[in-house]
Amino acid sequence: MKCIPVIIISFWTTINDTMSYAQPDDLVYLTGKILDAETSQPVEAKVRYELRPVSNVMGIRFFDNQDGHYQLNLQQHRRYTLEVTAEDYLPLQLTLQTDESEEIPKNLLLKPIPKPGGYIQLSDTIWFDRDLSVIRPEAQAVIEELKALMEKFPKMVIQLEGHTDRGGSQSLLELSEERAERVKDYLNDLGIRKRRIKTKAYGNSKLITRDNTVRSRQKNRRVEIKVLDI
Structure with a gap:
């Protein structure tokens, strides 16, 4: 009887912000507040982030803290793309390079969707x-x-x-x-x-x-x- 080889292909995607193969000493804590860019009021938002150039390591987190606080646990010496989305706000996209710092403070400021007659402010002019x-x-x-x-x-x-x-x-x-x-x-x-x-x-x-x-x-x-x- 012939043996038929079996090939198992696995795909791994994490929805947690701590990568399973990263040790605590290798982590950088990206932390701050998610705020309305005009009023500085806290905003409930979803943060999607992805490790570059590796595209199958990513995470999605939801933040609804009353003060707008968020924290993401990222790896040192890596480049990430982040997308922050919230109802009634323009999506915020940014690229981040981590270093050896234990903590990177960064507030994420979301701009409200402009009403007719208003102007759109993108990442640049x-x-x-x-x-x-x-x-x-x-x-x-x-x-x-x-x-x-x-x-x-x-x-x-x-x-x-x-x-x-x-x-x-x-x-x-x-x-x-x-x-x-x-x-x-x-x-x-x-x-x-x-x-x-x-x-x-x-x-x-x-x-x-x-x-x-x-x-x-x-x-x-x-x-x-x-x-x-x-």
């Missing part, structure tokens, strides 16, 4: 170089973050508002319009329908700052995101 409407590499991640948000809220309609700094080699109104349209095109390429995206050009009529330093003037060259419907 969509900035542009002087006189250009080309999407920067670092802005691509911000636009992809916006795309994920619009997928989460399929009825959301936004208005992309283009802005420029003072001066320049072409019409500032035209340049600000080009910047808004480039972001719209990028979103459309990512699968967001054009009918959900309006654009508006402001030129240099809404400067954030009038300081003449290079860093200050950069703040004016941007596209902002206004919610029209949700």
Whole structure:
């Protein structure tokens, strides 16, 4: 009688924040409060975290403490991605590199879902170089973050508002319009329908700052995101 070899494949995923193979001396305690970014009030939230680049080691924790306190037990010298979600709030995503510290204090600030007429604040602003409407590499991640948000809220309609700094080699109104349209095109390429995206050009009529330093003037060259419907 022939013996048929049996191959057993196992998948392991933990929902606990302490990895079974990590010793207490190898742990880092990420701790702080989960708060409303505007009111500093505690928020009930779910925290999902994942060890990178290993994708099958992850955890999900729910926190509903009255003071907003949370704690995650992570491994030293590792990179994690975290996603914090709560009802009526925008999801918060961040990357964390642990070190040898026994404790890493970090408050997680959640921004309320904007109402029509409000502006969306993502992990960064969509900035542009002087006189250009080309999407920067670092802005691509911000636009992809916006795309994920619009997928989460399929009825959301936004208005992309283009802005420029003072001066320049072409019409500032035209340049600000080009910047808004480039972001719209990028979103459309990512699968967001054009009918959900309006654009508006402001030129240099809404400067954030009038300081003449290079860093200050950069703040004016941007596209902002206004919610029209949700």
